[in-house]
Amino acid sequence: MFEALSGRLSGVFDRLRRRGALSEADVNEALREVRVALLEADVALPVARDLINKVRERAVGVEIIRSVSPAQQVVKIVNDVLVEALGGGEGDDGQRGIDTNAPAPVAILMVGLQGSGKTTTSGKIALRLRTRDRKKVLLASLDVHRPAAQLQLETLAKQAEVGSLPIIAGQGPLEIAARAMETARRELYDVVVLDTAGRLAIDEALMAEVASVKTMVKPHQTLLVVDAMTGQDAVNTARAFQEVVGVNGIAMTRVDGDARGGAALSMRAVTGAPIRLLGAGEKLDALEDFHPDRIAGRILGMGDIVSLVERASETIDRDEAEKLANKMSKGQFDLEDYASQLKQIGKMGSISGILGMLPGIGKMKAQIENANLDQSILKRQAAIISSMTVAERRKPEILKASRKRRIAAGSGTSVQEVNRLLKQFDDMSAMMKRMSKLGQKGLMRGGGL
Numbered sequence: 001m002f003e004a005l006s007g008r009l010s011g012v013f014d015r016l017r018r019r020g021a022l023s024e025a026d027v028n029e030a031l032r033e034v035r036v037a038l039l040e041a042d043v044a045l046p047v048a049r050d051l052i053n054k055v056r057e058r059a060v061g062v063e064i065i066r067s068v069s070p071a072q073q074v075v076k077i078v079n080d081v082l083v084e085a086l087g088g089g090e091g092d093d094g095q096r097g098i099d100t101n102a103p104a105p106v107a108i109l110m111v112g113l114q115g116s117g118k119t120t121t122s123g124k125i126a127l128r129l130r131t132r133d134r135k136k137v138l139l140a141s142l143d144v145h146r147p148a149a150q151l152q153l154e155t156l157a158k159q160a161e162v163g164s165l166p167i168i169a170g171q172g173p174l175e176i177a178a179r180a181m182e183t184a185r186r187e188l189y190d191v192v193v194l195d196t197a198g199r200l201a202i203d204e205a206l207m208a209e210v211a212s213v214k215t216m217v218k219p220h221q222t223l224l225v226v227d228a229m230t231g232q233d234a235v236n237t238a239r240a241f242q243e244v245v246g247v248n249g250i251a252m253t254r255v256d257g258d259a260r261g262g263a264a265l266s267m268r269a270v271t272g273a274p275i276r277l278l279g280a281g282e283k284l285d286a287l288e289d290f291h292p293d294r295i296a297g298r299i300l301g302m303g304d305i306v307s308l309v310e311r312a313s314e315t316i317d318r319d320e321a322e323k324l325a326n327k328m329s330k331g332q333f334d335l336e337d338y339a340s341q342l343k344q345i346g347k348m349g350s351i352s353g354i355l356g357m358l359p360g361i362g363k364m365k366a367q368i369e370n371a372n373l374d375q376s377i378l379k380r381q382a383a384i385i386s387s388m389t390v391a392e393r394r395k396p397e398i399l400k401a402s403r404k405r406r407i408a409a410g411s412g413t414s415v416q417e418v419n420r421l422l423k424q425f426d427d428m429s430a431m432m433k434r435m436s437k438l439g440q441k442g443l444m445r446g447g448g449l
């Protein structure tokens, strides 16, 4: 899913990234292309328009983060807007996966058109609940219109090694549903999955039948199954089911075959119901929980940049950074600053990981890796620095053998380690000078986008 959209967007952002500073015209041009890419991916027009407007609004007011480029920040904004469109982000209710959080027996009602993958998804859910959540699951088919459907569900139940409600010819859907719930209570099932009948297209009789089952059973979850391959039709189907039956979750199937993915992006906006599950194949284990952030990541294919910008904006104290940059440019960077830098790095995770995310800093990354700056070493280095006097921190060049021995003893380390720290401090100040130059080149002068 999403390959085509992802390909288009990465082209747009590549071009954007090649510019150091972005003008409003650059951003507008990029957004026009993003809009076309969304429409080609079969995202509903009003949804695409809304997405673009959100990106533009935020890009205009954005606060420039020193350590990343404006283009990288635009990527992050597009990412956030996608995550929200997919149902995550701010106000995310965390509704994903299968929800069985209710007193047993928990009823899950499966609704959708014929051929959408309802029966297969019922089997997948049953398998997942039995194996991962150790639930006792009962499958019941309410499809009295197609006896083959009942047999299909029975076969799936055997494969998933879960219970299936015995078929009694002549019973209607309401009777079967009542019998399923009774059986579940009597035989202590945790979850009952009710697979309703589907038709080839929306029709009133089908909707009325499903709605009456829902009224009687009052399921904890009403899951609408839609076929991602049908694109906008899936969205229209979802709208109709939402209006007449009311659903509180969506399972989107055949995402393994859909290269466009637009339906997923429109679904939340159109129905208000969260996509909870993705079906990615015919096999019973081909079921994934839907994670808006991961899907947005797949669409953009730029997760590295997104997390870089996130971490940079979360952890770097701008004032501190400014002070430091000032000191560095005056050649006043000392071991005190190095110690506070160590703390920052500790907050941001491994420095080589961070550098790896920045395009074009591969060489520096190798140097840092050689320096072997991992977390435990960072801690020992902080201990060494705290064993120094203020004068020593300010002027490391006064550190001769006897002082080094005292510091090593005071910090529980060795003279070699003290020497290594001093060498790294030198390397680090050199690297920082280079990084600050690099960072400045990537910044757009003059504020907002």
Ligand code: GDP
Residues within 6 Å of the ligand: 112, 113, 114, 115, 116, 117, 118, 119, 120, 121, 198, 253, 254, 255, 256, 257, 278, 279, 280, 281, 282, 286
């Ligand atoms: P129902 O009529 O809604 O119950 O649909 P079925 O569950 O019978 O599915 C119809 C067809 O779609 C079957 O051949 C399934 O194997 C296939 N199918 C269901 N889910 C998926 C999926 O996620 N990926 C793929 N590739 N095929 C699926």
